[in-house]
Each structure stands twice: as C-alpha cells, then as structure tokens.
Amino acid sequence: MTVTPKRKVLELMGYAIQAGAFANVKNAVRLTINLRQRGLDSTYFKASDGLYKVRFGNYSSKEAAAKTAISLKSRGVIEEYYIIIPDEYAAAKQKQLGSDYLRDSLVRTAHDFIGVPYLWGGTSLEKGFDCSGLTMTVYRLNGLNLPRNSVKQYETGLPVENIQDLKKGDLVFFAMKAQNIVSHVGVYIGEGNFIHASSQGKAIRIDSLSTSCYLKEYMGGRTYLEFEQDS
Secondary structure, eight states: OOOOOOOOOOOBOEEEEEEESSSHHHHHHHHHHHHHHOOOOEEEOTTTSEEEEEEEEEEEEHHHHHHHHHHHHHSOSSSSSEEEEEGGGGGGEEEEEEEHHHHHHHHHHHHHHHTOSSSSOOOSSSSSOEEEEEEHHHHHHBBBOOOSSHHHHHSSEEOOOSSOOOOOOEEEEEOOOOSSSSSEEEEEEEEEEEEEOOTTTOEEEETTHHHHHHHHHHHEEEEOOOOOOBO
16 A cells, blocks of 8 residues: 655635625625725635625734734724634544545535626726636635635646546646646536636636536646545
C-alpha cells in the first residue's frame, strides 16, 4: 500500500462576521459593496432560510471580529451581526467526518447559488458574481481560504488532469480559445457537471463538461483537500 503524504493546500478560515438578512439580493450586494469599499473582504450568499446574508473578515480571534462588528454597528453600517467561529465550518469537521462530508458540503453550497443573478459588485450592482468570486465564496463558506483570482486558484490547487478522476468539490478550469491562460472556473458537482457563473447578465447555473465549448477549453481540475490514501 502506498500512502501519499497528507498536507493542506489551503489555510482554514478563522473567525468571520455575518450580517444582514435580505429578501432582495440587491440589498445584500449593496452591503457587500459598502463593506468592500471600507477595505473589508466581503461576500454574500443565499442561506438555507432563503434570505441573502453577507459574510466578511478572517480574524484570528473572536475578540478581534467582535471589535470590528461593534464598530461597524455603532456607525450604522450593519445592524445585527453574528460571529462565525472556525469550528462551525465544514472544513473543521473533515477530520472527524471525512473528506466526503466536506466535498458534499461544497456541492450543497454551490447548489444554493443556482439561479442567483450574476451580481458580484466590484463597483456596481450590474457587475457581479464572476466565476472566481463564486468559487471563492463556496470555499470560504465551508472554511477554506481560497484565493480570489482564478489564476491563483489554479496555481494553488493540486492537479487533477483527467476528467474521470475529478471528485465533487474540485474546481474545473478553462482557457479562452487558443490562449493557454485561465479565464474561467467552476465547481465540479459530479457526473460530469459543474456549477459556475457563466457570464454577465445570466444566473449561476449547471453545465456539462462534455459540452463542446467547455470540453474544447478545458485546462484541467484542481483539488484543495488533504491527499487521500491510495492502495
């Protein structure tokens, strides 16, 4: 039996702040933009209760997160807030529950974004969830500090060259036309399918890797979980 050494390729998320509970996604985007303009790395997501919430920060202690939240609340930037502790993330439970638990959680999180408008909002409501913003959010909501940029995501992950070797939760990367430069990324969900923010003006959706345009531009997959034992 050959055992591949285990190591993490992504840091685990620390304490984070969650604020807002909006029925309208645009209100979550506005708060996200407001926080980003204040230098806070924020994102929004659709929670299990159907409301859109905003999460931001990666703090080394609960006290540091609370200090920021209290300051923002005193200035009227946020109202009620909740401190996310590291143990709540799926990544923190991987050692106890196994890598399949984390992979399934990544897929469930990605599914929650299906149909959500393409709204990421670097500077406006019209420019929204780009492809790497979606994958970053899916991973960070599960406790893995994935880089923001798709090229960095590609460089950080461990290669999965063959489509048949992909596992749920891995990321799949594409290059535009003849250029060998990463231009698109999505979350692999199994059975040859992936979830992605395809283009501005379209909702986040599922597509098949076997579709000619994606198959032609496919660069390979990347995994970010612990190495598993090979026998």
